Amino acid sequence: MSASAEIAQTPEPxxxxxxxTSTLTADTDGYDAMATRMVELAREQPGFLGMESARGSDGLGITVSYWQDVESIRAWKAVGEHRAAQATGKSRWYEHFAVRISKVERAY
Incomplete structure (x- = not known):
């Protein structure tokens, strides 16, 4: 996913x-287009609040997406086009990855 220079404008917690968090494989053909599409698709989802993303020259990337509630996250995970991108990522683009979900209780 391409790096974003903007900090997401989120509501009050x-x-x-x-x-x-992910590490890319050497085979990144098609990855940037897929990442761009996933950002577009996420923005269309109910409950989506914003996103921040960065990737280092070593291939380590971190993307944080913000959501109104757990139900919105579950719905996003179930979107067919997103599921297909996840499957391709697992089989082709990601050497390693981890997903963590947390509740933001305070922000400043």
Whole structure:
């Protein structure tokens, strides 16, 4: 996913953060287009609040997406196009990855 220079403008807590950390494989053909599409698709989802993303030259990337509630996160995970991108990521683009979900109780 391409790096974003903007900090997400989120509402007053509480809300949720999905933290996706990944290391890319050497085969990144098609990855940037897929990542761009996933950002577009996420923005269309009910409960989506914003996103921040960065990737280092070593291939380590962190994307944090913010969501209104757990139900919105579950719905996003179930979107067919997102599921297909996840499957391709697991089989082709990601050497390692982790997903963490947390409740944001305070922000400043």
């Amino acid at each position: 509480p809300y949720y953060a999905v933290i996706f």
